[in-house]
Amino acid sequence: MDQHSLLFQSMVYLAAAIVFVPIAKKLGLGAVLGYLLAGVIIGPSLLGFIGKEGEDIMHFAEFGVVMMLFLIGIELEPALLWRLRASILGLGGLQVTLSAAAIAAIALWLGQPLNTALALGMILSLSSTAIVLQTLNEKGWMETSAGQSAFSVLLFQDIAVIPMLAIFPLLAGTAAADAAPHAPSLRDHLPGWGQTLVVLGAVAVIIVAGRYLVRPLMRVIARTRVRELFTATALLMVVAIAVLMNLVGLSSALGAFLGGVVLANSEYRHELESDIEPFKGLLLGLFFIAVGASIDFKLIMQQPWLIMGLVVGIMTIKGIVLLGLGKIFKLSTDQNLLFAFALADIGEFAFVLLSFTNQTHLMSESMTSMMTAVVAISMALTPLIMLLYEKVIQPHFTMSELKEERDADEINEKNPVIIAGFGRFGSMTGRFLRANGIHATILDMDSDRVDALHNLGIKVYYGDASRYDLLAAAGAKDAKILIIATDNTEQTREIVVMAQRYFPHLQLLVRSKQVEDTFELMDLGVLHIYRETVDTSLRLGVDALRMLGQRAYHSERAARTFFRQDERSLKGLSALRDDKKQYVNSMKERIEEMEKLISSDRIKSWLDEGKGWDASPIRDEVRGEENKDTPQ
Amino acid sequence: MARILINFAHPDLEQSRLHVQLLRTIKSIPGITFNDLYEQYPDLDINVAREQQLLEQHDIILMQHPFYWYSAPAIVKQWQDLVLEHGWAYGHTGKALQGKYFTNIISTGAGESAYTPAGIHQHDLRQFLLPYQQTARLCNMQYAAPYVIYGLHRMELTEIREQAQLFRDTLTLLRQDHFDLAVLPGLQYLQDILHLPAQLQ
Numbered sequence: 001m002d003q004h005s006l007l008f009q010s011m012v013y014l015a016a017a018i019v020f021v022p023i024a025k026k027l028g029l030g031a032v033l034g035y036l037l038a039g040v041i042i043g044p045s046l047l048g049f050i051g052k053e054g055e056d057i058m059h060f061a062e063f064g065v066v067m068m069l070f071l072i073g074i075e076l077e078p079a080l081l082w083r084l085r086a087s088i089l090g091l092g093g094l095q096v097t098l099s100a101a102a103i104a105a106i107a108l109w110l111g112q113p114l115n116t117a118l119a120l121g122m123i124l125s126l127s128s129t130a131i132v133l134q135t136l137n138e139k140g141w142m143e144t145s146a147g148q149s150a151f152s153v154l155l156f157q158d159i160a161v162i163p164m165l166a167i168f169p170l171l172a173g174t175a176a177a178d179a180a181p182h183a184p185s186l187r188d189h190l191p192g193w194g195q196t197l198v199v200l201g202a203v204a205v206i207i208v209a210g211r212y213l214v215r216p217l218m219r220v221i222a223r224t225r226v227r228e229l230f231t232a233t234a235l236l237m238v239v240a241i242a243v244l245m246n247l248v249g250l251s252s253a254l255g256a257f258l259g260g261v262v263l264a265n266s267e268y269r270h271e272l273e274s275d276i277e278p279f280k281g282l283l284l285g286l287f288f289i290a291v292g293a294s295i296d297f298k299l300i301m302q303q304p305w306l307i308m309g310l311v312v313g314i315m316t317i318k319g320i321v322l323l324g325l326g327k328i329f330k331l332s333t334d335q336n337l338l339f340a341f342a343l344a345d346i347g348e349f350a351f352v353l354l355s356f357t358n359q360t361h362l363m364s365e366s367m368t369s370m371m372t373a374v375v376a377i378s379m380a381l382t383p384l385i386m387l388l389y390e391k392v393i394q395p396h397f398t399m400s401e402l403k404e405e406r407d408a409d410e411i412n413e414k415n416p417v418i419i420a421g422f423g424r425f426g427s428m429t430g431r432f433l434r435a436n437g438i439h440a441t442i443l444d445m446d447s448d449r450v451d452a453l454h455n456l457g458i459k460v461y462y463g464d465a466s467r468y469d470l471l472a473a474a475g476a477k478d479a480k481i482l483i484i485a486t487d488n489t490e491q492t493r494e495i496v497v498m499a500q501r502y503f504p505h506l507q508l509l510v511r512s513k514q515v516e517d518t519f520e521l522m523d524l525g526v527l528h529i530y531r532e533t534v535d536t537s538l539r540l541g542v543d544a545l546r547m548l549g550q551r552a553y554h555s556e557r558a559a560r561t562f563f564r565q566d567e568r569s570l571k572g573l574s575a576l577r578d579d580k581k582q583y584v585n586s587m588k589e590r591i592e593e594m595e596k597l598i599s600s601d602r603i604k605s606w607l608d609e610g611k612g613w614d615a616s617p618i619r620d621e622v623r624g625e626e627n628k629d630t631p632q
Numbered sequence: 633m634a635r636i637l638i639n640f641a642h643p644d645l646e647q648s649r650l651h652v653q654l655l656r657t658i659k660s661i662p663g664i665t666f667n668d669l670y671e672q673y674p675d676l677d678i679n680v681a682r683e684q685q686l687l688e689q690h691d692i693i694l695m696q697h698p699f700y701w702y703s704a705p706a707i708v709k710q711w712q713d714l715v716l717e718h719g720w721a722y723g724h725t726g727k728a729l730q731g732k733y734f735t736n737i738i739s740t741g742a743g744e745s746a747y748t749p750a751g752i753h754q755h756d757l758r759q760f761l762l763p764y765q766q767t768a769r770l771c772n773m774q775y776a777a778p779y780v781i782y783g784l785h786r787m788e789l790t791e792i793r794e795q796a797q798l799f800r801d802t803l804t805l806l807r808q809d810h811f812d813l814a815v816l817p818g819l820q821y822l823q824d825i826l827h828l829p830a831q832l833q
Binding site for chain 2: 557560611612613617618621
């Protein structure tokens with residue numbers, strides 16, 4: 001059997017992903033590491049299922065990155081760019097410039113010619129959009145200030161690739177003089193400025209085509225109302241851009257990014273997004289596998305210290321630059337560290353740029369392959385570094401920062417209410433209390449949110465409310481009420497247990513997310529449990545009844561009755577839930593009971609509190625009397 | 633000892649000057665059940681079973697409320713509609729409230745003279761209370777004289793305190809074992825019991 005048939009290859013890739021990603025997830029390593037590991041194992045260095053040694057297997061896999069950049073591009077509304085303008089231009093611009101300059105200077109000092117040093121600086125200043133965004137998303141850090149800053153920088157880097165690709169031929173123009181002539185390639189026939197023109201021309205073609213060709217085409221396709229066709233068009237578009245860019249020897253990822261930007265404001269944006277999203281995930285996984293597979297262990301074994309030294313050196317330099325920038329842009333220490341850890345790696349565009357430098361003779365073949373190994377290793381290290389941050393560094397900072405703030409706030413804060421968790425749930429409660437002149441001490445784990453609240457002049461403790469010392473510092477001894485509105489079920493439970501043990505006088509008002517959480521809280525003896533969507537759902541139900549022509553007051557009361565009934569049955573069910581079979585039976589019974597009540601002929605029996613308004617008993621009685629009076 | 637139930641209805645107790653003081657005195661009297669309707673049912677969703685049970689457990693039912701638009705705040709009407717059920721409070725089989733005393737404890741902004749044929753409201757206050765009187769009758773109860781505090785608009789805090797004192801004395805007397813409840817329907821105002829000859833007290 002041909003080991004390199006497309007089907008066999010697909011099978012190997014998919015199987016590897018299916019085996020390793022769940023394992024990595026289970027071990028708490030994250031999907032990205034799982035893919036990378038899968039790549040290393042099935043790659044040419046170990047099992048050799050995919051790719052021959054030295055072969056560029058990145059080429060096909062790069063398509064995942066292409067998809068991702070198309071999607072990033074498509075999400076780039078002008079409004080978002082405008083909102084992030086300071087951090088994109090300031091933070092991103094400075095990061096690329098400073099990192100590139102620092103790396104170039106060191107390369108120069110190590111004896112590289114100027115143009116090679118400059119190229120190296122530019123290539124290595126970029127970070128991996130694919131790995132960083134994926135990891136940030138996986139860990140739920142995208143909304144933190146570090147996540148937002150990282151996003152801005154990555155955005156700038158992605159855009160910065162365009163001028164870099166344009167500059168490289170110019171750099172090569174001076175390099176060509178002292179470089180030995182290589183086998184001529186297609187674009188070598190052009191002088192440096194001509195290649196620059198080609199780059200700019202291709203960019204222009206994409207912009208013009210996107211605006212005047214794709215949108216009308218989309219309109220036609222949309223009118224056919226065949227959904228697959230739309231997906232096909234979206235795919236075709238991305239593939240076509242990739243092919244076009246490859247033709248002129250440019251990065252297809254870059255082209256896709258541009259294509260996305262062009263379509264960002266079109267009415268088909270969301271449609272395109274959702275059509276391509278599933279392909280993105282899979283192909284990105286493929287890309288990560290390919291990165292893993294492309295780590296050339298033979299090369300590394302030849303010069304292990306040099307390569308590891310390069311990886312550590314480059315990442316350290318970038319890390320220092322990032323830390324400095326984070327400081328200037330006022331990220332808190334823990335966020336700044338996350339920011340630096342996330343972006344210290346080298347990105348997938350480096351592969352593109354490296355092969356480009358190779359073509360333009362900016363670098364020697366051996367140097368290119370060594371740098372490729374360095375890039376791959378640094379990418380593979382990123383999820384590990386983030387894991388290190390999450391497990392070792394973040395907890396440490398959560399604690400020390402908490403102590404700092406405690407010292408500052410302890411004296412003058414004595415509120416009757418403490419709110420743990422100030423997300424979309426807790427903040428509503430908090431705002432309501434505040435509007436009524438009740439001040440609450442707020443605890444939250446999200447440092448980004450904490451900063452935002454600080455700016456609004458609201459005192460907030462940053463940290464884990466399930467810690468005794470933090471709650472004590474927040475004034476739990478003198479407070480009356482502890483509102484637990486945390487988003488995390490496990491954390492909620494911990495806070496409840498801790499509060500019950502050390503602050504038994506506190507009234508606990510607890511948000512619960514699911515029925516199971518509610519039961520668990522009931523078991524813990526929590527009296528005031530608020531199932532988070534119950535009230536909203538019933539309000540919706542009331543509106544639905546009204547829209548269907550039922551009277552508002554009736555609908556409102558029906559909802560209250562239903563709610564009471566539901567709470568009652570929940571309490572009943574809680575006692576039974578350990579017995580699975582009985583639980584299910586009882587659940588069924590209760591649902592039937594409720595439905596019977598609702599569907600009974602006399603709707604009044606469902607709302608039996610309204611009997612006083614019902615004149616029929618009087619009518620019956622009056623008629624009875626009349627009958628009695630009338631002689632038979 | 634008479635068991636007294638006060639069904640209290642004030643939608644805006646925060647703004648009240650008088651009722652806050654009255655409530656304070658109620659707390660100092662043992663054996664009175666205080667049932668704050670707006671507190672119990674902020675959504676007007678009245679628990680009929682609970683209310684009926686409360687009524688059954690008491691001898692004197694007092695509806696305490698400000699006098700809004702010649703009547704009570706909305707929740708009192710809701711309470712009447714739902715709690716005083718046919719077949720329970722009235723009708724052939726409705727004897728649950730038989731023999732109990734029922735009346736209103738009312739505060740009015742205007743003075744007593746406003747509630748005269750010559751006054752701005754043109755009618756005696758008792759005339760406006762006719763619906764409650766008849767409600768009591770239909771439910772087989774006796775309508776006792778209402779407790780009325782007039783002229784709140786012009787009242788100083790010291791006077792309000794005096795009124796609260798009187799209120800407490802009246803309720804205390806009502807609870808006395810030797811007090812003959814049968815005199816209640818014949819009086820003009822409930823607080824008149826304080827001026828009854830000693831042998832009737």
